[in-house]
Amino acid sequence: MLLSDTRYRSYTFQFIALLCLIAAVAFLARNLMNNLEAAGLNISYSFLNSASGYDINQRPIAYDSQSTHLRAAIVGILNTLIVAVLACVTATFLGVAAGVLRLSNNWIVARLMAIYVEAFRNIPVLIWILIIFSILTMSLPAPNAFRGDDATSSMLFRAFAFTNRGIYTPLPIMGPGGWLVAGVFVASLIGIWLFRKWATKKLFDEGRMIATFWPSVALFFIPALIAFFVLGMPITLDYPALKGFNFQGGLQIRGSLIALWLALSVYTGAFIAENVRAGIQAVSVGQSEAAASLGLRPRRIMNLVVLPQALRVIIPPLVSQYLNITKNSSLAIAVGYMDITGTLGGITLNQTGRAIECVLLLMAFYLVISLSISTVMNLYNNAIKLRER
Amino acid sequence: MKKTVFLGALTISGLLAGAAAAATLDDVKARGKLNCGVTTGLTGFSEPDASGRWEGLDAAVCRAVAAAVLSDADAVEFVPLTAKTRFTSLASGEIDMMARVTTWTLSRDTDLKFDFVGINYYDGQGFIVPKALGVTSAKDLDGATVCIQTGTTTELNLADFFRANNISYEPVPVETDDEAAQQYLAGACDTYTTDASGLAATRAGFPTPADHVVLPEIISKEPLGPLVRHGDNDWADIVRWSLNALIAAEEYGVTQANVEDKAASSGTNPEVNRLLGTEGELGAMMGLDKDWAKRAIAASGNYGEIFERNLGVNTPIGLARGLNAQWTNGGLLYSPPFR
Numbered sequence: 001m002l003l004s005d006t007r008y009r010s011y012t013f014q015f016i017a018l019l020c021l022i023a024a025v026a027f028l029a030r031n032l033m034n035n036l037e038a039a040g041l042n043i044s045y046s047f048l049n050s051a052s053g054y055d056i057n058q059r060p061i062a063y064d065s066q067s068t069h070l071r072a073a074i075v076g077i078l079n080t081l082i083v084a085v086l087a088c089v090t091a092t093f094l095g096v097a098a099g100v101l102r103l104s105n106n107w108i109v110a111r112l113m114a115i116y117v118e119a120f121r122n123i124p125v126l127i128w129i130l131i132i133f134s135i136l137t138m139s140l141p142a143p144n145a146f147r148g149d150d151a152t153s154s155m156l157f158r159a160f161a162f163t164n165r166g167i168y169t170p171l172p173i174m175g176p177g178g179w180l181v182a183g184v185f186v187a188s189l190i191g192i193w194l195f196r197k198w199a200t201k202k203l204f205d206e207g208r209m210i211a212t213f214w215p216s217v218a219l220f221f222i223p224a225l226i227a228f229f230v231l232g233m234p235i236t237l238d239y240p241a242l243k244g245f246n247f248q249g250g251l252q253i254r255g256s257l258i259a260l261w262l263a264l265s266v267y268t269g270a271f272i273a274e275n276v277r278a279g280i281q282a283v284s285v286g287q288s289e290a291a292a293s294l295g296l297r298p299r300r301i302m303n304l305v306v307l308p309q310a311l312r313v314i315i316p317p318l319v320s321q322y323l324n325i326t327k328n329s330s331l332a333i334a335v336g337y338m339d340i341t342g343t344l345g346g347i348t349l350n351q352t353g354r355a356i357e358c359v360l361l362l363m364a365f366y367l368v369i370s371l372s373i374s375t376v377m378n379l380y381n382n383a384i385k386l387r388e389r
Numbered sequence: 390m391k392k393t394v395f396l397g398a399l400t401i402s403g404l405l406a407g408a409a410a411a412a413t414l415d416d417v418k419a420r421g422k423l424n425c426g427v428t429t430g431l432t433g434f435s436e437p438d439a440s441g442r443w444e445g446l447d448a449a450v451c452r453a454v455a456a457a458v459l460s461d462a463d464a465v466e467f468v469p470l471t472a473k474t475r476f477t478s479l480a481s482g483e484i485d486m487m488a489r490v491t492t493w494t495l496s497r498d499t500d501l502k503f504d505f506v507g508i509n510y511y512d513g514q515g516f517i518v519p520k521a522l523g524v525t526s527a528k529d530l531d532g533a534t535v536c537i538q539t540g541t542t543t544e545l546n547l548a549d550f551f552r553a554n555n556i557s558y559e560p561v562p563v564e565t566d567d568e569a570a571q572q573y574l575a576g577a578c579d580t581y582t583t584d585a586s587g588l589a590a591t592r593a594g595f596p597t598p599a600d601h602v603v604l605p606e607i608i609s610k611e612p613l614g615p616l617v618r619h620g621d622n623d624w625a626d627i628v629r630w631s632l633n634a635l636i637a638a639e640e641y642g643v644t645q646a647n648v649e650d651k652a653a654s655s656g657t658n659p660e661v662n663r664l665l666g667t668e669g670e671l672g673a674m675m676g677l678d679k680d681w682a683k684r685a686i687a688a689s690g691n692y693g694e695i696f697e698r699n700l701g702v703n704t705p706i707g708l709a710r711g712l713n714a715q716w717t718n719g720g721l722l723y724s725p726p727f728r
Contacts, residue, residue, distance in 0.1 A: 054548050055547070055548045055558070065552060165534055165561075244533075245534060333562075336562040346562075347539055
């Protein structure tokens, strides 16, 4: 009997399930189309090419109220990516540090990290965003406090201003040859990396230990500084200065970005800390003991023996934490940070009334971003995972 | 990927499912309740009072319609809506009408498929600044940080105003009126902009209202009015004429106190007689009985009484009638004749 053939049976049921799924999807799509038609609405993306009419405060690319809705959406996408990348980097550093320190033999350090993890991951991230934003707004002075002879606040080093509208810092301005200096700096970073790789190879091949710290420091500073002075100091700093209602010039890091960035970092950092701790504890104690008996110091044991093995446990959950950061960044609207949800899914949706079109675009965007992050991290995971021989 | 997209579409199609329903009047009668969209809380327009009863100019319009249609001014289900959710809510049929300080614009009337039935408040966008700032005109706001409620027409007016005057500004988008007040009072923005009536209402809630001043410039026209879905003209007529009844009642001196007397027998003014059903069959033309307008007026009084109770000079908001006076007093309120 065919029915008693497990292979045939499972294929049949899978095929039936697939048909049901297709039918359900088709029904929903038809229902949507019918209802839209009944309501006299039609799906159209032509609004993307008309002028948006609204302004956005944080603009990574040129944009004004005469730009199109599409450009507003791109500004939003870039703002989402900015906060997501910043938060992923800080959350990783914070998480790795907290995860490692939580296993410290020092009782106080270990307990402090336990408190950090429990406090931050058990309070919703939206609350953290609002708390940090409120603290920034309420505790920092308004730009007005920097004004006049008897100002109640003053700038740090005459270069940094901490206000409740954000932090103003000097901005490097590239003169002619400025990019050359930047290029030299990037080249020396690559040089440091190659040098360290070479030193490791020497150690493995010949057992010869080469000091890497001071040469790295020298490589970091000297070529770039030489290029800077030889080219006649082409990079200058634009300092913020109080002019009119606000500080002008320099770089403004808005309170909304800081609040979102910090909140996402500390919140997700607490989860990453637990992943890291789990990863480290997954490496059997015998390994560390064996390394210790060879005479390795604790730091080297961590870097050379434990972490490389722990990483393959840490990476997969780390991917989902990165995805969480990206998706949680859509809470930006709570503090008025203009991410993609704020521009395309907020103002554009409101002003055009094209809810379905905007929401579909939003879903497509988050899906593409999330899948890209997964893909990249999976590639990395494949590169570092244990190779069975 | 496809699956996720369509699951989203499912949600939306679910929201839109009710849109095809034809006769709103029959639905409301069958339900025995009027679903009326209002703000999430704006003093003077629609806000629950201490006992949870919705009060305000917009809330009174909802009550008048409920009274006209259902003979019960309290048969209203108030649905609080944010600026963002309001249009989806009306389009999907979740609410029967909306009276939510919504500006009548061409694109909302046509592209979004709504019908504005009239104007119950003539407003305009203004700016509020602390007196200490020393600013006397909105044109002095070059470089200022401006708090603005996102998802409103004010956002577009703001961009237009600054572009037209060739000055710059930094927008700080906020979600609600309360949030804006908080940011403004902390000095995180130099000025807050919204409809002038809203500024007056917000200022009334400040610890020291006298330290803040509303700038003289009104940078836009904001005719606020109730709206219904496009396509059900009978229902639009009922909401339109319920509002007109309130306005006409003030013009002809029909008040909450004397409406019963005047409706008891026909008086000397034929217009009042037709309005209150002692003469003619105006109610039947709309599918209502002859006492519809009497009940609408009895619900919370005529337009003038509603205004004075919720927004007038004796309330904390303290707005003068201004543009919202009757045409006979130099205002813009002008109800078409009842005949």
